[in-house]
Amino acid sequence: MSSSYTPPTRPTGYTNSPGATVTDDRPVAGSSTPGEPDVKPVRPRGxxxxxxxxxxxxxxxxxxxxxxxxxxxxxxxxxxxxxxxxxxxxxxxxxxxxxxxxxxxxxxxxxxxxxxxxxxxxxxxxxxxxxxxxxxxxxxxxxxxxxxxxxxxxxxxxxxxxxxxxxxxxxxxRALFGGKRRRRVREARDAAAS
Structure with a gap:
């Protein structure tokens, strides 16, 4: 059984960081390459x-x-x-x-x-x-x-x-313990990126 669904594509040219291009054509949050839009994560409305x-x-x-x-x-x-x-x-x-x-x-x-x-x-x-x-x-x-x-x-x-x-x-x-949690999340994200 075949499907005619084609996932939407995104514009090309977005980068992870200056000098590193993304091959799957999806924008990456925090892109700051000159001439390219900066795509920021969206916080849920609720x-x-x-x-x-x-x-x-x-x-x-x-x-x-x-x-x-x-x-x-x-x-x-x-x-x-x-x-x-x-x-x-x-x-x-x-x-x-x-x-x-x-x-x-x-x-x-x-x-x-x-x-x-x-x-x-x-x-x-x-x-x-x-x-x-x-x-x-x-x-x-x-x-x-x-x-x-x-x-x-x-x-x-x-x-x-x-x-x-x-x-x-x-x-x-949140005031007392939230900073520690945010730091652990940031460290985990940095470790995964490297």
Whole structure:
């Protein structure tokens, strides 16, 4: 079976760098040979929207985390009251679990606001929500009105998405660790070019 499709061709004469011509007639980003157009890579249109979306997702998750941490620490008796509630719910190691969850919700919420250690906090919160679904909410069905797993599951999914995608460019993660990543990418690109 034959096809009549012919891929589009590009103008000839583009170069990789001054003095090096490209034989397959495709333009190369960063060409700076005199008399030839400089072809620059195009950033995807959704880039800014993606970063804003990640920021909104982070802030929404942080609001939920901080509200639950505040509730447990200040309104439900702190570590002792939360440990007692965890005991009644059948959560294993309730004293340790209470401390870990309150610290995760409060410190993790602040970290999410600023986009700091987003992958680690997202993973920790996703694990905590999976445990909450399994140990507490699953027997009650889906809907949150009956203490079901609806909210815990959704919160865990949001946390997992942030753990997978990272915080985006509007974050401390990018400010603190983005330079190292860009340097590694640049070094890998330079090594591949040579």
């Amino acid at each position: 880039h800014v929207r993606d970063d804003l979306g990640l920021l909104v997702l982070r802030l929404g998750l942080a609001a939920v985390m901080l509200a639950h941490g505040y509730q447990k620490f200040f309104l439900q008796g702190g570590f002792g009251g939360t440990a007692q509630a965890f005991t009644q719910m059948g959560v294993p190691y309730p004293q340790v679990s209470a401390v870990l969850i309150i610290v995760l919700e409060l410190a993790g919420g602040v970290a999410m606001v600023f986009g700091l250690l987003t992958v680690l906090v997202g993973l920790a919160y996703a694990v905590a929500m999976a445990a909450a679904v399994w140990l507490v909410h699953l027997p009650n069905g889906f809907f949150v009105a009956q203490n079901g797993y609806e909210l815990a599951a959704l919160t865990g999914v949001v946390a997992l998405v942030l753990a997978i995608s990272g915080a985006g460019t509007i974050s401390l993660d």
